[in-house]
Amino acid sequence: MSEQGARAFGFEGTWREYAPIAFTNLLLTIVTLGIYRFWATTRTRQYLWSRTRFIDEHLEWTGTGKELFIGFLLVLALFGLPFLFIQFGLQALLLQGYVGVAFSLGFVAFGWIFYLSGVALFRMLRYRLSRTFWHGIRGGSDDKGWGYGWSYVWKNFVGSFALYLLVPWAMISLWNERWSKMSFGPFEFSATASEREIFKRFLLFYLVPLVLIAGVVFAALFAAPSAMQASGGSEPPASFGIAILLTMLAVYVALPLIAVAFYAKYLRVAIGGLSLEGLDFHFDARTKDWFMLILGDIGLVIVTLGIGAIFLNYRHWKFFVTHLDATGEISLAQLTQSTTAAPGQGEGLADAFDMGAI
Amino acid sequence: MTQIGPDETIWHYDGSNATRHHPALSWNADGFSLHWDGGGSGPHRWSDLMPMTGTAGRSLYGLRGVSGWRLGFAGLPPEAFAVHLPLVARYGRWIDRMGLWRAVGLFGVVAVAVVFVVLRAPQWLAPLVPQSWENRLGDAMVGDFGGRLCETPRSAAALAKLQSQLGKDVPIRQIGIANIGIVNAVALPGGRILIFSDLISEAKSPDELAGVLAHEIGHVRHRDTLTALVRQLGLSVVLGGFSGDVGGTVNGLLAMSYSRDAERAADSYSIDALRGANISPLPTAAFFKKLGKLSGGDAIERSMSWMGSHPVSSEREKAFTASAVKGHAYRPSLSPAEWQALVNACAEDKDVAPPTKMLF
Numbered sequence: 001m002s003e004q005g006a007r008a009f010g011f012e013g014t015w016r017e018y019a020p021i022a023f024t025n026l027l028l029t030i031v032t033l034g035i036y037r038f039w040a041t042t043r044t045r046q047y048l049w050s051r052t053r054f055i056d057e058h059l060e061w062t063g064t065g066k067e068l069f070i071g072f073l074l075v076l077a078l079f080g081l082p083f084l085f086i087q088f089g090l091q092a093l094l095l096q097g098y099v100g101v102a103f104s105l106g107f108v109a110f111g112w113i114f115y116l117s118g119v120a121l122f123r124m125l126r127y128r129l130s131r132t133f134w135h136g137i138r139g140g141s142d143d144k145g146w147g148y149g150w151s152y153v154w155k156n157f158v159g160s161f162a163l164y165l166l167v168p169w170a171m172i173s174l175w176n177e178r179w180s181k182m183s184f185g186p187f188e189f190s191a192t193a194s195e196r197e198i199f200k201r202f203l204l205f206y207l208v209p210l211v212l213i214a215g216v217v218f219a220a221l222f223a224a225p226s227a228m229q230a231s232g233g234s235e236p237p238a239s240f241g242i243a244i245l246l247t248m249l250a251v252y253v254a255l256p257l258i259a260v261a262f263y264a265k266y267l268r269v270a271i272g273g274l275s276l277e278g279l280d281f282h283f284d285a286r287t288k289d290w291f292m293l294i295l296g297d298i299g300l301v302i303v304t305l306g307i308g309a310i311f312l313n314y315r316h317w318k319f320f321v322t323h324l325d326a327t328g329e330i331s332l333a334q335l336t337q338s339t340t341a342a343p344g345q346g347e348g349l350a351d352a353f354d355m356g357a358i
Numbered sequence: 359m360t361q362i363g364p365d366e367t368i369w370h371y372d373g374s375n376a377t378r379h380h381p382a383l384s385w386n387a388d389g390f391s392l393h394w395d396g397g398g399s400g401p402h403r404w405s406d407l408m409p410m411t412g413t414a415g416r417s418l419y420g421l422r423g424v425s426g427w428r429l430g431f432a433g434l435p436p437e438a439f440a441v442h443l444p445l446v447a448r449y450g451r452w453i454d455r456m457g458l459w460r461a462v463g464l465f466g467v468v469a470v471a472v473v474f475v476v477l478r479a480p481q482w483l484a485p486l487v488p489q490s491w492e493n494r495l496g497d498a499m500v501g502d503f504g505g506r507l508c509e510t511p512r513s514a515a516a517l518a519k520l521q522s523q524l525g526k527d528v529p530i531r532q533i534g535i536a537n538i539g540i541v542n543a544v545a546l547p548g549g550r551i552l553i554f555s556d557l558i559s560e561a562k563s564p565d566e567l568a569g570v571l572a573h574e575i576g577h578v579r580h581r582d583t584l585t586a587l588v589r590q591l592g593l594s595v596v597l598g599g600f601s602g603d604v605g606g607t608v609n610g611l612l613a614m615s616y617s618r619d620a621e622r623a624a625d626s627y628s629i630d631a632l633r634g635a636n637i638s639p640l641p642t643a644a645f646f647k648k649l650g651k652l653s654g655g656d657a658i659e660r661s662m663s664w665m666g667s668h669p670v671s672s673e674r675e676k677a678f679t680a681s682a683v684k685g686h687a688y689r690p691s692l693s694p695a696e697w698q699a700l701v702n703a704c705a706e707d708k709d710v711a712p713p714t715k716m717l718f
Binding site for chain 2: 024027028030031032033036039043046057058060062065092097133134135136137138185332333334335336337342
């Protein structure tokens with residue numbers, strides 16, 4: 001529906017308009033010792049969604065703070081307390097010398113947390129779609145995500161095979177599995193991204209160790225011996241240390257850059273494979289855009305001595321919407337109300353694992 | 359019956375499909391209905407209308423019980439219609455009812471009170487916990503310390519002698535030497551005290567060890583470990599509402615071991631115990647002098663001290679020095695042979711696990 005160059009998605013908010021929401025959220029969160037943050041999240045989303053246009057109508061966020069709060073309490077009761085026990089219990093077991101028991105319990109706990117994070121990712125998406133309305137219609141899923149949790153465990157496990165070369169497959173396959181189970185109105189999403197498109201980008205990660213080894217070999221073979229002879233001592237001189245430092249620095253700068261480049265490609269490919277009935281989605285944020293976004297985030301937080309952090313959600317959502325587009329057509333008359341069960345509570349699990357992005 | 363529309367500034371979704379309608383509205387005191395070509399909705403009661411929030415200058419209403427039902431106005435609804443409508447929620451129901459600033463004030467006062475109680479209550483609660491509970495808790499947490507305790511019959515006798523001199527009436531259940539490379543000693547829940555092996559190997563004399571040990575005995579006597587545990591538990595509950603990082607940081611800052619008052623009290627217990635046992639406090643003072651140098655000198659330590667839990671080393675050194683009586687004939691806390699038994703405890707104990715770094 002992007003005829004005449006108009007984009008299907010548009011963001012119409014301004015930071016000035018959002019500022020009163022952000023500051024009162026911060027204030028109320030502080031004076032309630034953090035409890036208000038569920039209502040704060042809801043207000044932020046209400047604002048962001050209502051300023052987001054899709055074709056001819058704005059999105060609408062209908063989730064409530066109470067839902068998120070109840071989700072948080074549920075997680076606290078179901079998982080928080082046992083984990084607290086395991087955390088202190090493990091320490092006690094280790095101190096008392098039951099190393100074997102401690103490690104097997106720790107392994108079980110780790111696996112359980114991992115499984116739950118998968119379930120949480122699924123339910124977070126489901127919750128958000130079920131609370132997002134457009135033209136009076138919402139999304140959702142009939143799946144509860146328990147099966148996705150297992151996929152999450154075994155696919156990530158398999159992804160670590162062969163020097164992690166299967167990670168791109170795991171990521172794309174999980175994305176496709178997750179979105180294929182989601183729907184909007186009567187229509188199911190179709191997710192057909194292919195890992196082949198991100199594989200070359202992923203290989204960049206393997207370049208870094210090679211460069212590192214080359215750097216060290218170079219320093220060892222040429223720089224160090226000649227410098228050592230020059231200084232006539234048996235100890236490696238300062239120049240050798242500097243060479244190592246430079247190599248390390250290159251790694252610390254290069255690795256995050258590669259991660260950004262990979263993630264940019266991943267999201268373009270993953271969203272590019274999404275469609276809903278007659279609509280195809282596209283995402284066009286390139287590495288440079290992500291890089292500027294992150295630099296901007298860092299700059300904003302530093303310049304404002306941390307206060308600017310309350311605008312990060314806003315920035316990220318705006319970035320996301322601005323780069324999102326859709327082409328094709330959707331029939332409004334056929335877009336009937338979703339029959340999926342709306343989840344009763346919010347993103348408790350995802351919240352507990354600190355996975356909520358917006 | 360009053361009627362407006364239909365026009366472009368009023369729109370409606372019925373929630374069954376995505377088609378947008380531009381209905382005419384008609385209403386009376388009890389309720390309202392919508393009509394458009396080929397359809398309608400209502401009559402509905404006013405009380406079933408729900409204001410939807412955050413809608414960019416548009417006014418949007420939902421209908422109780424019908425998911426996706428929307429009635430929208432560009433700008434505000436016509437006044438004659440609007441008088442029947444509920445107010446838009448803003449911060450949340452409680453806060454809207456009170457007003458933002460009154461709510462902030464009220465929540466703020468409650469928050470300060472809660473934090474104050476959580477920080478203070480452990481001191482009132484800890485003495486009420488039966489000693490046997492604390493002992494069981496301590497056993498569960500620490501046990502036999504994974505076989506890292508160094509003990510020979512002679513070292514045990516030397517420690518028993520120190521204990522009888524410095525803490526006769528204190529419910530100490532164990533004083534152990536742990537084969538761990540730290541220059542320190544700790545009191546643990548359940549009346550246990552651990553001396554880390556490097557404290558002994560670095561000490562110049564048994565009297566220096568006696569001063570530090572007496573300080574830990576002071577903690578046991580005042581049940582400071584239990585107080586700290588209760589406080590940490592309370593803080594993690596209260597600050598649970600913040601997301602992971604913030605709560606953890608604040609918790610760490612506030613819960614940091616014992617309060618400074620507790621440290622002063624333990625110091626003054628140590629001074630009294632040394633005096634009672636006729637042991638010179640000067641070696642302990644020297645130990646604090648060494649400690650002060652290690653942590654970067656007086657100025658640095660003083661500037662950091664607002665966040666530290668221990669009193670500044672130089673103050674502690676002064677307190678111990680001041681308690682020394684000039685020309686008084688002190689006697690050593692241990693004989694040279696007993697002291698050697700402690701120094702060699704880890705080397706002579708054949709079953710002890712090899713030295714380790716601390717796990718926590």
